[in-house]
Amino acid sequence: MPSIPRSAAVAAVVAAALAAGLLAGSSSAAADGENDGPAVRVHDIQGTTRTSPLVGQQVADVEGIVIGVRTYGSSRGFWMQDPQPDADPATSEGLFVYTGSTPAVATGDAVEVSGTVGEYVPGGLGSGNQSITQISKPAVTVVSSGNALPAPVTITGRSVPSAYAPEGDPAAGNSINALPLRPRSYALDYYESLEGSNVRIGSSRIVGATDPYSELWVTVKPWENPTERGGTRYGSYASQNSGRLQIQSLTPTSQQPFPKANVGDVLSGTTEGPLDFSQYGGYTLTARTLGTVQDRGLERERTRRERRGELSVATYNVENLDPSDPQEKFDALAAAVVENLATPDIVALEEIQDNTGTKNDGVVAADETVRRFTDAIVAAGGPAYDFRSVDPEDNEDGGQPGGNIRQVFLFNPERVSFTDRPGGSATAATGVVREYGRAALTLSPGRVDPANAAWESSRKPLAGEFVFRGRTVFVVANHFGSKGGDESLTSHHQPPTRSSEAKRLQQAQTVNTFVKDILKAQRNANVVVLGDINDFEFSETTKALTDGGALYPAIKSLPRAERYSYVYQGNSQVLDQILISPSIDDFSYDSVHINAEFAEQNSDHDPQVLRFRP
Known part of the structure; x- marks a missing residue:
């Protein structure tokens, strides 16, 4: 995993911290290069806060036993621990020594280390991460070898x-x-x-x-x-x-x-x-x-087929799918649609890339990508899905440069028809009108308010009109802005800064307004909003989507222990959602766990399936 060289990061964090007055200096003899005072021990360097009271200072002959050696990556060095701890539970007795190259020590060596005390921030100062107290530019003396390690x-x-x-x-x-x-x-x-x-x-x-x-x-x-x-x-x-x-x-x-x-x-x-x-x-x-x-034998889930009169709608993030991917990926994703999702009537796909993938060549069409996927579904025993989408402008929707990811509707024409209303383009906004007493889209497929600043460098929602057994269903496929740039739960800021939420909140408000336009034209319209929302069911984003009772997050119908579609840093959480309008009051929902919990993944997201009778 890439990381910032420690030497540069140490210098930066020391300078910034001292300039800001966050890490106080010391008037000890060590600061002047004199080492005839009391010996400095590891717990003196670690101190009782997250940052060392000796940051930026030189220390000499710090004693410890080597408890681990890192010989690979950009953070090579070793950990040492003082076998004579103090009585303060707040002070750590362990410390990393950054050597920058393969250390000439072994686990069990008793060492004396001289060098500069620093605070290294993994990911850099802007990451919000906590820092690691360490000694850099070390001079290391091995006193003896084969010593017992301090008890863990x-x-x-x-x-x-x-x-x-x-x-x-x-x-x-x-x-x-x-x-x-x-x-x-x-x-x-x-x-x-x-x-x-x-x-x-x-x-x-x-x-x-x-x-x-x-x-x-x-x-x-x-x-x-x-x-x-x-x-x-x-x-x-x-x-x-x-x-x-x-x-x-x-x-x-x-x-x-x-x-x-x-x-x-x-x-x-x-x-x-x-x-x-x-x-x-x-x-x-x-x-x-x-x-x-x-191995406890975790198995990939399979959802049930829709019952008589039920329409099944799914969302699936297929993780940057493009024609350069191996056939095995297409086959595995297709098998999941057929076997694990039971061939839903409508599937909203996220992260479909253009026909040349990440080759930044101006190509924006994705028909070859989609056709290869639908062919794989047929080969897996599924239906011959038709599809609808709107090509984006080149490099205007975020994601991998050149990839032009977008949402795509797949639908089974033997069970569902699509109402085509021409004119949809990357920049043309679909609207809502009232026809014969019912809501209708002006463009189908069409994009929702694509000129809105909320969608800058982000995927614009894809809206379409479907008909099932004579009833119209409006579907809006989404891929909201990612959480990139948010601080981790272990940030030194508490609570952590979640800067990416601001854009998703605006996006949710835009979609909510569009849904309200449909419901204003037809109070009992069937509206399904789905996709990779990139936010939790309890988030402000979801609250904005549901504002005014326009939508309900269907995942909340599940027991709490089943509400997740993604696993991040050991936390099972909701990112993918299907939300429904009030007229859809009798439904079943399934978060189909086939990816996020497994080391072998075809995507890092679990698909979601909704079944209801329009």
Whole structure:
């Protein structure tokens, strides 16, 4: 996984912090290069807050036992721990030593380290991430080898507090950096008090599947908001789930493959190593000793077929599908539509790329991409889906440059007809009129308010009119702005800054206004708004979509333990949604879990299916 070189980041954070007065200097002899005073120990460097009281200073002959060595990546170095701890639970006894190249030490070495104390921020200062206290530009002396390691602290469900983090200091921009650590009160303080130290966990349930970067997530609190399939559900901004912990390995994958695990599997036995803080996962156990994965046999779900008189509508983010993808991906996605989704009557697809994929050549048409997908569905035993979409302007809808992702309607013409109203284009807005006492779209397919600033560099909603058994159904397919740029739950700002919400809120308001226009023209119109909303069922985005009772988030009809479509950092959460107008009051809903919980994925999203009688 890419990361910023520590040397540059250290210099930047030290300079910025000292300039801002956030990290006070010291008048100790070490600052003047004199080392004849009391010896500095690791806990003196770590201090009782998230940042070192000695940041920017030179320290000499700091003693410790090497508890882990990282020999790969851009953050090469080692962790050392003082075997003579102080009595303060807030001060960590472990510390990372950044060498920049393969360290000439081994686990069990007793070392003396001299160098510069710094605070490295994974991802850079703008990420909002907490910093790692470390020594850089080190001079390392190996005093002896083969020493016993300091006994690990065992992280358990009982040792991790339920409260996640303190409120940030308003005077410091809601930062918790300067607050005294209270490891018995807050989970983030507890983990911070162990930064760089030797820790271990016992057998723990896996709540985030192995990812392409050889990481997985476990929970030490199996009772904490469990899903029915073994995950941990993120059901509110106050349900961060403090038992979650990321697991990496100190052994390069070239020497020992990282195990593949799904949600609900168990990492059994002992997993032990230094506690690090990573750019993409926060507190991370970097394992010297990695437990064994016990496969609990998680299976991909299959939804039922629609019953007589029911219309089935689905949404599926197919993750940047384009003709350059291997046939295996098309076949797997098609098989999911046929076997797991039971061939819905209407499928709204997100992230369909143009016919040349990410080749930035001005091509915007996606008919070859879609046709290859529909052909794969037929080959898998499904119906011959027809499709409708509107090509975007080149590079105006976000996503991968050149890819021109968009939403596409698939529909089974043997069960559903599409009402074509010509004129739809990338810039033409569809409207709502009243015809023969009923609502109708001026353009079908058409885009919803594409000139609105809410859709700048983002996918515009695709609206269409369908007819099922003589009844009109309006469907609006969406792919709202991503959460890119939001701070993580482990941010030093508490609560974390969620900057991306502002755009999604505007997008939701635009779609809500469009739905209200339909309902104004026909109060009992059947309207389905669906897609990758990129936000939670409890979010302000969803509240804006449902404003005035125009829509209802159908996923709320499920038991809480089943409400999720995506797994991020061990939290099972809702990003994909189907929302319905008030006339759709008798329906069944299914979040079909076939991707998000698995190490082997065809997409990182789970599709959603709604069935109702118009």
